[in-house]
Amino acid sequence: MDNTSLHEFCWEDGYIFCPRCSNKNIYMLKGDRYRCSLCKYTFHDFSGRWLNYCSLDHNSWEEIIKYYISGWSAASIARSLNLSYNLAHKSLKVIRSSLLIRDETFIPLLENPLKIRTYCSMAEGDARFKHCLGENAPVFSVRYAGTGVKVGYVPSLNVKEVLFMQTRKRFCRSMFVCDYPGENGYLLFSCCAYLRKKTRCDNFLDHRRSLEAESSFWTMCFEMLDRYHKFSPESFPLYLKEFEARYEHGLSSLKALISKSICSFVPDLKH
Numbered sequence: 001m002d003n004t005s006l007h008e009f010c011w012e013d014g015y016i017f018c019p020r021c022s023n024k025n026i027y028m029l030k031g032d033r034y035r036c037s038l039c040k041y042t043f044h045d046f047s048g049r050w051l052n053y054c055s056l057d058h059n060s061w062e063e064i065i066k067y068y069i070s071g072w073s074a075a076s077i078a079r080s081l082n083l084s085y086n087l088a089h090k091s092l093k094v095i096r097s098s099l100l101i102r103d104e105t106f107i108p109l110l111e112n113p114l115k116i117r118t119y120c121s122m123a124e125g126d127a128r129f130k131h132c133l134g135e136n137a138p139v140f141s142v143r144y145a146g147t148g149v150k151v152g153y154v155p156s157l158n159v160k161e162v163l164f165m166q167t168r169k170r171f172c173r174s175m176f177v178c179d180y181p182g183e184n185g186y187l188l189f190s191c192c193a194y195l196r197k198k199t200r201c202d203n204f205l206d207h208r209r210s211l212e213a214e215s216s217f218w219t220m221c222f223e224m225l226d227r228y229h230k231f232s233p234e235s236f237p238l239y240l241k242e243f244e245a246r247y248e249h250g251l252s253s254l255k256a257l258i259s260k261s262i263c264s265f266v267p268d269l270k271h
């Protein structure tokens with residue numbers, strides 16, 4: 001399955017259908033476009049799908065998927081494919097968002113398919129700047145499941161409740177991790193550095209090592225986070241869902257998962 005093209009991922013049963021009305025009576029136009037015989041909608045392979053957020057052709061997307069799997073940064077991808085940094089950055093965001101949204105329980109966190117609601121008042125350039133104690137940060141879980149992990153959003157818990165739990169607490173950069181009482185796993189959230197300073201958890205290298213000693217999942221997470229440098233607290237669930245996918249899948253099945261994911265239709269979040 002390693003050589004399945006993005007075209008095949010878009011039309012999985014081989015039938016091209018109208019993304020508007022699902023009609024399968026389609027005729028071909030010039031330039032790889034199609035027209036629906038019923039509603040007359042003109043479309044192409046990527047219409048209505050995640051891939052369509054970036055004006056990139058099939059080959060560029062194939063390359064980007066390959067680089068993403070190898071953990072390349074947006075800057076390296078931009079250089080290699082001669083794209084603008086913004087476009088390379090957006091293409092990675094498209095991959096991560098499409099992976100996140102496969103889990104419908106994360107949809108309440110989204111303002112739109114490519115934007116997670118902000119909650120940290122330390123966001124750069126915010127004129128109403130005030131110290132943030134992470135109080136609005138959503139709480140996530142990582143649970144061991146089979147040979148992989150399952151990342152979840154835990155709306156029933158808030159940061160205050162988590163901080164008061166009698167468990168081991170660890171800060172690693174902007175990420176807070178503690179044991180999940182009664183579960184085989186962890187509770188996590190991410191917010192700005194101010195909270196970390198307040199809680200005086202400065203020995204994060206020790207915290208990182210203790211987590212890495214517990215599971216190869218954490219070793220992989222930190223390796224990836226080292227490559228990604230700084231990320232905004234709001235991007236945290238995108239990375240968690242990415243790590244869940246990377247930990248679960250081998251290289252070739254990860255390629256299939258990502259291809260399938262970015263070739264799926266973007267859900268309408270208004271409903």
Ligand SMILES: [Zn+2]
Pocket residue numbers: 018019020021022023036037038039040041
């Ligand atoms: Zn139609």
